[in-house]
Amino acid sequence: MESFIRDIPGRDNRKAHLFSGALIALLLAGVFWFGFSRLGYRFAWGTIYDYRINFLRGYGTTLLLSLFALVLSLILGILFGLGQKSRLLPFRYLSLFYVELIRGTPLLVQILIFFYVIANAAGLNNRFVVGVLIMALFSGAYIAEIIRGGVESIGASQRESARSLGFTPAQTYRYVIFPQVLTRILPSLAGQLASLIKDSSLLSVIAIKEFTMAAREMNANTFSTLEAYIPLAAGYLLLTLPISRLTRLLERKFSYET
Amino acid sequence: MKLELKGLTKSYGPLTVLDRVSLSLEEVHSLVFIGPSGGGKTTLLRLIAGLETPDAGEIVINGHPVEYGSEETLREYRKRIGMVFQAYNLFPHLTALDNITLPLVRVHGYPAERAREEALVLLERFQLADQALKKPAQLSGGQKQRIAICRAVAIRPEFLLLDEPTSALDPEYTSEVLDLIGELRDEGMRLILVTHEMGFARQAADYLLFIGDGGLIARGIPEDIFSGSRDDRVSRFLDRVLKYN
Known part of the structure; x- marks a missing residue:
C-alpha cells in the first residue's frame, strides 16, 4: 500500500501517480454525482446545442479580448512598474496611485465606473474596446x-558592475536587467494571462457578448x-489548464539558469 | 602610474571611513592596500574606480584629477579603467564570451566580430577557451573570477583595480586567480589591489599602503611593512592574519 500512495525518491513511481490521480x-466525481442526485x-x-453559435462567438470574443488586453497591459505594466521607481515624482505618484487603486478595489466596481462614467464621458461606444481597456487597466x-x-x-552588484564598465543607465536596463527580468517573470506573466481570461467573465455585467454572457443569455431564456x-x-x-502547464514548464526551465 | 590623494574624505552617515587622506606616489606599478576589515581599503579603491564620490578632497592620477562633477564625466573615466569585484559580478544570463564582448561592443563600439576575436584571444591565453560558451552558473568560482578579470582587461584599461578578488573563493581556487593577476602584473599591467592574501601582497606589490582607522597607518615597500613595522597596529594585524600561515 505504501508504494501506492507515496512518492518514493529514486524509484519509478508512475503507477503510484496514476493511482492517486485517478483516486482524486x-x-x-463522486461528490458531484452525490450533489446532483x-x-x-x-x-x-x-x-445548449441551440445556443452553440452564441457560445462559440462568445468564446472567440473572450479569447481575442484577453489577448488584446494582455498586450496592452504589458505596456502599462512596464510603464508603471518602472514608474514606481522614477525620479520624476509626479510620474512616480501616478504609478503608485494607479497600482494601489486598481489592486485595492474589486474589478466589478472598476468595470461599472469605467463603463458608466469614464467611457460614457469620453464617448466610447464600442463595448469590445471598452472591455479591452478595462481589462488592460x-x-x-x-x-x-x-x-x-x-x-x-x-542584485545591486550587477548594476554596479555595469556602471563600472561604463554602461549608461539605459544600456544597463537594455542589456543587463531586462533580459534577466524577462526570463524570471515569464511564469508569472503566463499566470496573469490565465487570470485575465477568467476575470474577463465579469465584463458580462456591461453586456459585452463574451463567453460568460452567452451562458447568461441562455440561462435567462431557457x-x-x-x-x-x-x-x-x-x-x-480548456484555456487555463494549458497555460498553467506552460507556467510550470517555464518555471522549471528557468530555475536551472541564473 | 602617478597617484596623488589630496585631503580625501568619505563618510557614510556618522561613520568617517576616510579622514583627510593625503599621499603622493610616483611611478608605482602595483599598489596593494592591506589592513583590517572596515578600515577603508575598499572605500578608497571604489573612490579611485569612480564608483563613489568623495565628500572632500581629490584624487589625481597621472596628472589628471578624477572629475567627480557629473555622472557623464565619471562614466567616461570608468571606461578607461578595469574593475574586478570580490563576488565576480559576471552577468548570469550571458556566456563567458558574451560577458567579455558586451562592454566591448556596446560601450567601446567594437564591431561584433572583432570583439569576439579579442575575447577569444584572451580566453585562450588564460586557458579558459573551453569555458567560452558556458554561463557563469556552470563555472567554478576560480573560473568566474578569471573571466571577470578577462572582461576588465579586454577593454585595455589604463590600470586595473581589484577589490579582494580571492576573498569569495574556495581556497583551492585562490592560486589560479592570483597566478593570473601575477602574470598580468609581469606583463606591465598597472594595478591597484585590495587583498587579505599577505603572501601575495608581499610578492606582487611594488608599494603597500596599510589602511585603517580612517587613514594611512603605514606605507612603504613590502620588506619595510612586513619586517618589524613601526606602528604596533600594523604588527598586531599582521600577527593575527599570519598566525596560521
Missing part, C-alpha cells in the same frame, strides 16, 4: 507589480442554468 478524480436535476443538454496594475519585483530581484454554466466552466478550463 473519482472522489471529485440530491438536487434531482434533469439535464436537458439539447438546449486591471491586469496592467498586477503586471506592474510583477515587473517591479523582477527588476528589484536583479432556465437551463447548469447546462449553460457547466460547459462554461469547461470552456475556461
Whole structure:
C-alpha cells in the first residue's frame, strides 16, 4: 500500500501517480454525482446545442479580448512598474496611485465606473474596446507589480558592475536587467494571462457578448442554468489548464539558469 | 602610474571611513592596500574606480584629477579603467564570451566580430577557451573570477583595480586567480589591489599602503611593512592574519 500512495525518491513511481490521480478524480466525481442526485436535476443538454453559435462567438470574443488586453497591459505594466521607481515624482505618484487603486478595489466596481462614467464621458461606444481597456487597466496594475519585483530581484552588484564598465543607465536596463527580468517573470506573466481570461467573465455585467454572457443569455431564456454554466466552466478550463502547464514548464526551465 | 590623494574624505552617515587622506606616489606599478576589515581599503579603491564620490578632497592620477562633477564625466573615466569585484559580478544570463564582448561592443563600439576575436584571444591565453560558451552558473568560482578579470582587461584599461578578488573563493581556487593577476602584473599591467592574501601582497606589490582607522597607518615597500613595522597596529594585524600561515 505504501508504494501506492507515496512518492518514493529514486524509484519509478508512475503507477503510484496514476493511482492517486485517478483516486482524486473519482472522489471529485463522486461528490458531484452525490450533489446532483440530491438536487434531482434533469439535464436537458439539447438546449445548449441551440445556443452553440452564441457560445462559440462568445468564446472567440473572450479569447481575442484577453489577448488584446494582455498586450496592452504589458505596456502599462512596464510603464508603471518602472514608474514606481522614477525620479520624476509626479510620474512616480501616478504609478503608485494607479497600482494601489486598481489592486485595492474589486474589478466589478472598476468595470461599472469605467463603463458608466469614464467611457460614457469620453464617448466610447464600442463595448469590445471598452472591455479591452478595462481589462488592460486591471491586469496592467498586477503586471506592474510583477515587473517591479523582477527588476528589484536583479542584485545591486550587477548594476554596479555595469556602471563600472561604463554602461549608461539605459544600456544597463537594455542589456543587463531586462533580459534577466524577462526570463524570471515569464511564469508569472503566463499566470496573469490565465487570470485575465477568467476575470474577463465579469465584463458580462456591461453586456459585452463574451463567453460568460452567452451562458447568461441562455440561462435567462431557457432556465437551463447548469447546462449553460457547466460547459462554461469547461470552456475556461480548456484555456487555463494549458497555460498553467506552460507556467510550470517555464518555471522549471528557468530555475536551472541564473 | 602617478597617484596623488589630496585631503580625501568619505563618510557614510556618522561613520568617517576616510579622514583627510593625503599621499603622493610616483611611478608605482602595483599598489596593494592591506589592513583590517572596515578600515577603508575598499572605500578608497571604489573612490579611485569612480564608483563613489568623495565628500572632500581629490584624487589625481597621472596628472589628471578624477572629475567627480557629473555622472557623464565619471562614466567616461570608468571606461578607461578595469574593475574586478570580490563576488565576480559576471552577468548570469550571458556566456563567458558574451560577458567579455558586451562592454566591448556596446560601450567601446567594437564591431561584433572583432570583439569576439579579442575575447577569444584572451580566453585562450588564460586557458579558459573551453569555458567560452558556458554561463557563469556552470563555472567554478576560480573560473568566474578569471573571466571577470578577462572582461576588465579586454577593454585595455589604463590600470586595473581589484577589490579582494580571492576573498569569495574556495581556497583551492585562490592560486589560479592570483597566478593570473601575477602574470598580468609581469606583463606591465598597472594595478591597484585590495587583498587579505599577505603572501601575495608581499610578492606582487611594488608599494603597500596599510589602511585603517580612517587613514594611512603605514606605507612603504613590502620588506619595510612586513619586517618589524613601526606602528604596533600594523604588527598586531599582521600577527593575527599570519598566525596560521
